[in-house]
Amino acid sequence: MKHQIPVRIIVLRPLAGVAMLVQRGKDELLPPSKKSADRLIFDFELTVDMSETRPNFLGKYAQGPKDARFVYVNSGTYADQHSTWGRRAKISLMNITGDQIQTVVSKAGMILQTEFEGVGRDGGPTCASVKRIEWKLVKQ
Template identity: 40%
Template sequence: MQTGTLSELQIILVVTAPLPGVVFAVQHGRDGLLSPYASTPDRLSFALTLSLGPALPDGSFNYRGPFAQGTPADRFIYLNSGTYAGQPDTPWARRAKIRLAGMPGDLVAAATGDADRAIEACLHGMARDGGPVCASVAPALIQWRLVGHP
């Protein structure tokens, strides 16, 4: 799929219906946090960049960079909430895994290396138990789409 040198891929992570009063952040590296660039009571938006290296042995995309957590064969983005997002005065301490293997390959191919395009991943910010979204988010619960100018 992806070969050669590193290329950049812009990702916009959108969290809809975040739990009121709970802070969300995307994990950067081991313990860094990325705050949303846009925030309303109904929607949080995070902008991040991944690098794509040479394809993995099975031909799948090789996501890299400080936002790509996990092993090369199982990369994901952590969406942290509550104390994991730097909020000291909350009973919540959760992380949600957004698996990068769930990104449609055609969108990755269309957006990689194009500064005017991004892949938007949209997910619901509240879990079934009424707390912040957590654990591995089922791929069917994430809407992926290409955004930007062709």
């Protein structure tokens, strides 16, 4: 059975002056739904197929092979900005559980949310596979 589930990614303390956008499909970009100097908030929906033993994330925001799906948060040139930076952060979807999905589907006003630091160890925008991604159920 397929479901549409609401998802929120929060970028904490993004690098000032560097655009960050979520990649949709191969070349579309989603701007933040809310932004401030200390955070960017991206709200969107993922399609998830629950007919198998583990959730299969589908749709334009889900990137990568079936057993390693993720969402790209692009920065700099990958976010359609003339910048010295050009990076993509991979936000894994693979530790979202079936129980979390069932809760989001069955309880109105719930959303799956994760967050990560916007600046990497080298002082540039966070890039590559972001470690320690934890998805939580929160009220919208």
